[in-house]
Every structure is written in C-alpha cells, then in structure tokens.
Amino acid sequence: MMPWGHAAFGYTLYSLGHRVWTRAPPSAQAVLALLFGTQLPDLVDKPLSWGLHLFPQGYSVAHSVFVAIPVGLLVLALGVYKNRATLGAAFVVGYWSHLVGDILMAMMEHQRSPFDRVLWPVVTLPPYGHEVSLLDRAFHIIGTFFHSLSTEKQLLILGIYLAPYFLVFLLWVVDGAPVVAELKRAVVGR
Incomplete structure (x- = not known):
C-alpha cells in the first residue's frame, strides 16, 4: 500500500470510529497523530532496508506485531496518563491500521503467507531479487503508477484508483477539514 493509501485507510477507520464513539468529528491534533501512526512503519523499516540494507525487505521491526502491539499499548497508557487518550488512540489506530492494510494488500495479491509481513523476527522475508x-x-x-495510466484504459484505471480517495476526501470535508481548518483559523484569525 502506498503512503497515501495507508493515510486514507487509517483516516477512514479513525474518523468513523471516533464519530460512533463520541458523535463528533476528530480534532486536528488527533488527525496529525493518526497520520504519523499510519506512516511510522514505513518511515522506520524502508530506510533500514532500502537505505541502510540492515534488513532484506522493507517489512521488519516497525511492521512487526511483536513491536507494534507493545508500542501501541504503551502509547495508549501514556495518553491516558497525560490526559491525551484521544491522541494516543489516534496514533494507535494509525499504526495498527498500517499493518492491517499491508496484510489486506498481501491477501489481494494472493500471496501465500500474507501475515509474514508482520511477523518479524519469527518470519524474515527473503531478500529482494536485486539491490x-x-x-x-x-x-x-x-x-x-504512471505506466499504468498510459494504457488505453487509463481513465477507468484512474477512476477506480481515485474513487476511494475521493470518498475519504468527502469524509474529511464532512469532518470539518481537520488540520486545514485550524491552520486557516490561526492565519486568518477566525
């Protein structure tokens, strides 16, 4: 899943869950914590693999449920302790939704063992076929991505690809455009 896919998936889960739980849209701070959580596994593991070559694949430490679950519980506990439970929950939904998204993508790609991506160090994925x-x-x-748009069916592909993002964008607008609305108020003063 691409970074924007993780962000959209995590935002959808958090926004809808938050609305069910509180009957209110998410705050800007919670959205920022959520977005950071949705990107964290790739921000850690991809450079460790692709840049530093410490792991054979971009799915290792931060993608591991053996790391994500304790880190998530620790962040939740810290959030409760600091009276910031909403921020802790937003981060955890983002982080854990990233792992769920990677598993779902592996299932859609019909990979033999879709859960392998999140089982480091019990399972270490084989190295890429090339450097x-x-x-x-x-x-x-x-x-x-751009090559896929150069086919005869590019408008269909683009529509199918962008439709879920458009729906998430609409959800974000219904939520009051968190983060952007707060930035506008800070700049304009309204």
Missing part, C-alpha cells in the same frame, strides 16, 4: 535503494524504489513505484 534496492531508496531512490530506485521511489522511482519504480512512481514509474509503475
């Missing part, structure tokens, strides 16, 4: 660097990987991901 991977951060820039190579970024260019490959972007190139693959």
Whole structure:
C-alpha cells in the first residue's frame, strides 16, 4: 500500500470510529497523530532496508506485531496518563491500521503467507531479487503508477484508483477539514 493509501485507510477507520464513539468529528491534533501512526512503519523499516540494507525487505521491526502491539499499548497508557487518550488512540489506530492494510494488500495479491509481513523476527522475508535503494524504489513505484495510466484504459484505471480517495476526501470535508481548518483559523484569525 502506498503512503497515501495507508493515510486514507487509517483516516477512514479513525474518523468513523471516533464519530460512533463520541458523535463528533476528530480534532486536528488527533488527525496529525493518526497520520504519523499510519506512516511510522514505513518511515522506520524502508530506510533500514532500502537505505541502510540492515534488513532484506522493507517489512521488519516497525511492521512487526511483536513491536507494534507493545508500542501501541504503551502509547495508549501514556495518553491516558497525560490526559491525551484521544491522541494516543489516534496514533494507535494509525499504526495498527498500517499493518492491517499491508496484510489486506498481501491477501489481494494472493500471496501465500500474507501475515509474514508482520511477523518479524519469527518470519524474515527473503531478500529482494536485486539491490534496492531508496531512490530506485521511489522511482519504480512512481514509474509503475504512471505506466499504468498510459494504457488505453487509463481513465477507468484512474477512476477506480481515485474513487476511494475521493470518498475519504468527502469524509474529511464532512469532518470539518481537520488540520486545514485550524491552520486557516490561526492565519486568518477566525
């Protein structure tokens, strides 16, 4: 899943869950904590693999349920202790939704063992078939996306690809555009 996919998936889960729980849209601070949580596993593991070559794949320490569960519980406990339970919960939903998203993507790709991505160090994924660097990987991901748009069915592909993001965007607007609304109030003063 791409970074924006993790962000959209996590935002949807958190926003809808928060509305069910509190009958209110999420706050800007909670959205920022959530977004950080949705990106954290890749911000840790991809550089360790692609940049520093410490792991054979970009799924290791931060993607591991053996790390994510204790870290999440610790953040929740710290949030409760500091009277910031909402921020702790938002971070945990973001972090854990990242792992769920990676498992779901592996299932959709019909991988034999979709849970392997989150079982480090019990399971270590085999190395990539070739040397991977951060820039190579970024260019490959972007190139693959743009190549998919150069086919005859590009409008259909683009529509299918963008439809879920449009729905998340609408949910964000219904929520009052958290973060952007607060920035606007800070700048404009209203």
